[in-house]
Amino acid sequence: MLDGTRNKEIIDRQFNSFTPENIFKPNSLHPEENTFNWPEADQMLDYALSQNKRFHGHTLLWHNQLPLWMENFQGNSAEWEAMLKTHIQTICHHFKGKVKAWDVLNEAFNEDGSLRNSIWKQHIGASYIEKAFVFAHEADPEAILFYNDFNLALNDKKRDAVVSLIRNLKQRNIPIHGIGLQMHISIYYPSNVVIASAMKEFYQLGLKVHLSELDISLNPRGLDIELTDKLLQKQAQKMYSVSLLYQQIPKAYQYGITFWGHSDVHSWIPSFFGREDYPLLFDANYKAKPMYCKFLESL
Ligand code: G3I
Numbered sequence: 001m002l003d004g005t006r007n008k009e010i011i012d013r014q015f016n017s018f019t020p021e022n023i024f025k026p027n028s029l030h031p032e033e034n035t036f037n038w039p040e041a042d043q044m045l046d047y048a049l050s051q052n053k054r055f056h057g058h059t060l061l062w063h064n065q066l067p068l069w070m071e072n073f074q075g076n077s078a079e080w081e082a083m084l085k086t087h088i089q090t091i092c093h094h095f096k097g098k099v100k101a102w103d104v105l106n107e108a109f110n111e112d113g114s115l116r117n118s119i120w121k122q123h124i125g126a127s128y129i130e131k132a133f134v135f136a137h138e139a140d141p142e143a144i145l146f147y148n149d150f151n152l153a154l155n156d157k158k159r160d161a162v163v164s165l166i167r168n169l170k171q172r173n174i175p176i177h178g179i180g181l182q183m184h185i186s187i188y189y190p191s192n193v194v195i196a197s198a199m200k201e202f203y204q205l206g207l208k209v210h211l212s213e214l215d216i217s218l219n220p221r222g223l224d225i226e227l228t229d230k231l232l233q234k235q236a237q238k239m240y241s242v243s244l245l246y247q248q249i250p251k252a253y254q255y256g257i258t259f260w261g262h263s264d265v266h267s268w269i270p271s272f273f274g275r276e277d278y279p280l281l282f283d284a285n286y287k288a289k290p291m292y293c294k295f296l297e298s299l
Contacts, residue, residue, distance in 0.1 A: 006286040010262055014281075018048035019056040019212075019258050021268070025065040030087055033069050038094060045098055056210075056258065057095065059103035059148065060088050061132055063118040071119060080123040085135045092139030101144035101255070103180055103212075104136050105129060109149060113161035129165065130174045137175035144255070148180030148212055153198035154190040166205055178208035178255055183242070186217035187234040196245045203253035211246055213260040215267060215279035216291065222275035229290075232278075236290035243298035264289075 022028060023040050031037055048055050061084075073083055092102070108129065110116050120128040136145055147166065152159045162179075169176050179202040185195075199209050216238050218231045225231070246257060261267050265284040269277045281292040 007263070010282060010286060012051055014262070015053065015259075017054040017056060017256055017258060018044070019058050020044055021058075021261065022065070024057050025059060025062060026070060026087065027065045027067045029091055030070070031067050033073075033083075036090060036094070041095075045095065049098060054100050054256075055098060057091075057099040057102040058212075059106040060091060060136060061104065061108075061120065062106040063116055064107075066119070073119075073123075075123075077124055080120075081128075081131060084120065084124065084128060084131065088132060088135040089139040092136050092143065096140045097142070099140075099143065101146060101178065101210075102136055102140075103148040104132050104145045104176075106148045106180075107150065108147070109158050109161050111151065111155055111158055113157040115161075130169055130172070133169065133174050133176050144177045144208065145175055146178040146180045146208075146210060146212075146255075147176060148182060148210070150182035150184055150213075152179075152181050152202075153195045159198060159201065163201060163205065166202075166207065170206065176207070178210055179205075180210040180212035183211050183214035183257075184217075184260070185214075185238070185242075186220040187231070187238050188220060192241045192245060195242060196248070199245065199249050203249050208253050208255040209246075209249060210255040211242070211257040214242075214257055215260045215269060217269060217277050217279050219275055219277045222273060225276055227276075227278060232290045235278075236294035239291045240294040240298045243295055247298070 020041070023044065029037055029041060045055055073080065075083065108116050108118065115121055115126055124131065133145055136143065147162065149162060152162060166176060181198060181202070203209050216235050218235055219225045243257065246254065259280060261280050263282040263284060263286050264278045264280050267277065267279050269279050281289060281295065283289055
């Protein structure tokens with residue numbers, strides 16, 4: 001069947017790294033306070049490792065996809081901190097030695113550069129960030145620890161806030177090793193110049209740069225579009241440029257490029273935004289698109 005054999009063939013043959021899109025998020029891995037849900041996650045991880053893929057854990061902390069018990073947790077700040085520690089360390093211990101790297105924290109900032117008022121900030125204060133990285137490092141000292149966010153190329157205010165957080169963490173030897181620059185981009189923006197300067201700013205802080213969650217929208221404004229070869233070529237060109245720019249950063253700071261899915265048929269974008277779009281490397285019939293060919297050409 002198309003959605004079985006070809007799908008598996010693409011995953012096995014075309015990629016060397018796995019990132020779970022949803023099943024490593026808190027609501028999935030930690031659905032009740034005293035219950036962790038390992039089977040589906042273990043199965044995916046073991047399959048990836050059996051195929052010699054690197055496994056990237058996404059994500060220990062986020063303000064979305066939280067279990068209800070966590071959102072409704074009652075306790076003082078010390079109890080919240082203990083809960084945070086148990087959440088992070090139970091998961092990191094379970095996958096120790098298998099999950100190569102973690103998005104420890106996802107999307108902690110607002111677009112104006114202020115810290116998002118997440119449950120963690122409300123109950124522990126801004127120091128929850130450094131605590132989260134320390135807890136993860138204690139549980140798995142070998143794991144590469146990332147902060148992951150969107151619009152860090154496009155939005156100066158947000159980027160400045162993240163840069164100053166990271167500078168501060170590094171000055172105090174808090175274990176943070178990488179930045180995930182979410183690449184939910186489009187054929188129109190951000191410009192290549194802006195993407196290159198964001199990568200540079202972060203590797204100059206000594207962080208590995210992960211171009212995470214990459215997809216390239218053809219229709220960011222949600223218009224009625226006709227899928228033309230011209231649009232597909234523009235998308236291919238954007239992919240080519242981004243990949244070349246990435247390869248210009250020093251090798252020691254390259255962690256990799258992760259696509260947010262492989263076939264347009266499984267992309268989160270059409271259902272999430274309610275619009276027609278074709279953001280990934282393979283079309284709905286799992287046929288390689290021009291974007292795939294130009295990406296290969298860039299490597
Ligand atoms: O699993 C349930 C299923 O049981 C139910 O029948 C169905 C009906 O709505 O929902 C299914 O859950 C959906 C889940 O994806 C799995 O498909 C959720 O509704 C849906 O909200 C969820 O969307 C995910 C989204 O994060 C949640 O905010 C997307 O797949 C996922 O691609 C997206 O990923 C995020 C990154 O983690 C962080 N950066 C942004 C990125 C895009 O939003």
